[in-house]
Amino acid sequence: MLTGSIVALVTPFTSQGNVDFAFLEALVNWHVEQGTDAIVAMGTTGESATMSHDEHVMVVSAITELAAGRIAVIAGNGSNSTSEAVHLTERMSHLPLAGFLNVNPYYNKPSQCGLMAHYRACCEASDLPQLLYNVPSRTGADLLPEQIAELATLPNIVGIKEATGDISRVAQLRELCGDDFILLSGDDPTGCDFMLQGGRGVISVTANVMPALMKRMVTAALAGEADTAHNYDQQMATIHAAMFVQANPIPVKWALSLMGKLQPHYRLPMTEPELAQQHHIEQTLKQAGLI
Template identity: 45%
Template sequence: MFRGVFTALITPFRNGEVDVEALENLVELQIRNGVSGLVPCGTTGETPTLSEEEDRLVISTVVRAADGRVPVIAGTGSNSTASAVKYTKMAEEVGADASLQVAPYYNKPTQEGLYRHFAAVAESTELSIILYNIPGRTGVAISPETMARLAEIPNVAGVKDSTLSMSVVSDIRRLCGEEFVILSGDDPMTLPVISLGGAGVISVVSNIAPGAVSEMVDAALSGDFARARELHYELLPLFRALFIETNPIPVKTAASLLGLCSDEMRLPLMPMTGDNLQKLREVLERSADLLPTPEEV
């Protein structure tokens, strides 16, 4: 189930509300272009600004639009264990296939606290659990040793790794075994992670270039690293441009420029302006052959 490209979906808004029609169209575009799965309500989906009702709406919309064609990994993590359990049960109720569980942020638990947090969530659900290790945002890292303990829980299936450390990825593979899924959490790190035994990527860039990112990952997973490297370097300007400001500002702006949705965001995030917007436009123009055609949109 967890192999290939899983798009960390943006959440389209219009006039302050979730734009359900645009979200449905995004799901269809992703599936038509070969992604392996969808991840609603992650960081890229502006989850911190969504209400509980909106979380349910977004996850249920993606599940309904996907219609069983690809798995849906719902972001249901929290820095409160009780809230993470509550949201995970909600995602299970509306038909998600798995849950993405971020390390509790701001309160900086110990490794034992992290273990007990994730264990409690896993024990509350039948869903598969993908851990999300992104210390740059959360302020705390899940150690490979803690992951090895968590990997012994039957429904803890793997990790989205955003540490930018191949040493950490190597230790995860060494300690957690071959069955434990490792997904890159950063588009530029996808090929190195796959080379160390990773299974793919939870991608931001695939929001606007699903076909190209899928082709790159498929090539790498099939052992054709020459083709995968070629595509990596073709995609590299997009990888960089979509992070010139805080994610998801650039990718949502890019999606708007391509006609996929509006560029409406919720404070404290703001749409791009000025020099960065011009740089993004220029990269999109130069990368046109990697992007959906107007007919596809």
């Protein structure tokens, strides 16, 4: 349940800034229909950084209810504050989750000792499996393979979402952490090659707008069918690029609004894309046949 085509799900909002549960339900049902293997709820793409703890837990709980066992749900539980990460983990541990996605503590730049203590505290807060999440472009700190290998010795740490885009890390992590450690790509442009090198899935932004094609690409890559996987990936290449013309999730929410999947509302400090980027996203979706 922690492998395959996993969507980093957006959180729809109303014009008043509240969670739009009608659109959220439609998105969950769409991903079930399109064959997505799992949903990450309240990750970076879900705008977790701008949500209160009560809202965070409410959205994750709602997604598990909407999923109703039809699709696995992974909950973001990370924070730059260990006490907050532990609190979120404890509050969600009773939910029917496949596991947690725990981002490297951002801004603080903790020492190796601090990292171990942080993740140990999160592991002690729940028996559910936890995935590390390495995204130095957002956190300001890179979890190096040697650090990841040490963290992998902690109870419940079963894998990592690796979002550096460095394909060479697949072999390094496989050697250091063993075959059972789950390696997931968190970088859409390199996700296909990541899996062909030994990764076991993706946690994808692009899957928000092209879930069926992403599932086909992941299936082919995991089967070692390189030509087929690269063909599917090439069909998504312009979407991969368009989804990062500004900070995630600004472009993907704008794309989904053009597709009629939600309204283009964000939580400050996130705002809608600039006009030139709006036009670029629209043209890319048209060329891909999505609108």
